[in-house]
Amino acid sequence: MNNPGNNPENKTGATPPTIGVFDSGFGGLTVLRALIQRLPRARFAFLGDTARLPYGSKSRRTIARYAAESAQFLVNEQDAEFLVIACNTASALALDAIQDAVPVPVLGVIEPGAEAAWAASRAGDVLVIATDATVQSHAYAAACRARGLRALEKACPLLVPLVEEGWTAHAVTAEVIRIYLEELNAEAAAQGMKPDTLVLGCTHYPLLRPLIERAVPAGMRVIDSAEAAAEAALRHFNGRAAPAAAPSAGQDAPPEPQLRCFATDSVEKFERLGSRFLNRPVGKVELVDLGG
């Protein structure tokens, strides 16, 4: 993060902060859901760069350019004063470029995920499941190693399409998870690791958490990077003493979140699938053009 606290107005709690949330697609809506739970009075602007997904198959330079453009839209046109990069690929490959491109604090999902794994693990051996692109970046392994953890990563490329097919409680999905985790645990054992923590390193995976919890060995903790990132954002706003984020006295139910969703293309799929990720209607998704 850089430039913390650029808008002193919010330190007084007079105006709720606007938090920009960015993803290459709409999987980052699970991060937005976790943010809304913790910061129900903030305003949110979510941008899915759906015209240019998947970032995972693109070069680091291309991803950095796309992500910087998206971040600038959220800051310059939506007045976001804090950005959450709710995309593991962009967090892994473009966090520096985004921080250079905008004058507000920028939070990725990988450091909070690794931090939560560090807090959860007693053995110091951690497993990470993610998309192919995130695993190839080895960003989780590096973030874990920086905290003295050993991490073994595995790409699980079938899990995102299974979630998008809606098979989040399906026997096929349970079997695929069983196969992936069996392979991962066997590889960990072969390396002499005794893992006690599993990090969900993809924004789609929280929808599979019940199946994954059932598939892990007894006693293994499951860490959700989306939840971990939302906790880190909450600490940021608490650290700035921003009471706008906390429910006021005498108010029981959280208010309806102030939320605008934007996509660069393919609004239909975003609107159709997004509510499963956000766990509430996403409403009208607005189309924006960030250029080719």
Place this chain on the structure above:
Amino acid sequence: MNNPGNNPENKTGATPPTIGVFDSGFGGLTVLRALIQRLPRARFAFLGDTARLPYGSKSRRTIARYAAESAQFLVNEQDAEFLVIACNTASALALDAIQDAVPVPVLGVIEPGAEAAWAASRAGDVLVIATDATVQSHAYAAACRARGLRALEKACPLLVPLVEEGWTAHAVTAEVIRIYLEELNAEAAAQGMKPDTLVLGCTHYPLLRPLIERAVPAGMRVIDSAEAAAEAALRHFNGRAAPAAAPSAGQDAPPEPQLRCFATDSVEKFERLGSRFLNRPVGKVELVDLGG
């Protein structure tokens, strides 16, 4: 197709024709494989627009622009005198735009697939499985209807990731195919159809053909659009009396194909997975930049 036969030299058989083959990714290598089998002495230039895939989530206008740029690269820079659009989405949404963009004949995969279904079906009722984008275009249904066939289409979004995971003979894949075909046959029965033909409307699906053949009801014919498109290309060159495509007398084994492969990004995945689709090494994939 427009402008058939722009290069009279090939009518004499003096120079083997160059056939350009275009896909948004590398699935179209199954079409290239079928082309090489039938036209072993032609030269081939294959372009996968991997930087901008998947086309399926993009608007028709965007797809048309991308596909036209790719077609122009094959014609203007690789001297292709005949183009095969080995991509169902581009064939469905951009065939006209490609034909307008280049002065050579352009063949898609959908018309040949529908034509082969017409030739195979006695009942006149046809099933089509494809990606979500191809199904949403209803291009197969329209092409079948134009031939007096009734067609029922179903999106099978898990099949591409299962192929790319390499699970082409896996029990999970067999189960997913069983579920999809059961749903499709139930829907056909509910509509009073008696389908006897199944069209594989995605360039990845030929790799699943053995599992699909085992899963269809007895007597159902399976039509592969890749094979059908290659047959149509063969007819084109035979119609022009291009003996370059036929093995010469006294030559038993087909020669090594003259093939150059290009991609706009992500050469690694192309090289790693491509040989499964092409059924031979793809060799070095050359990176080209078609712009944003």
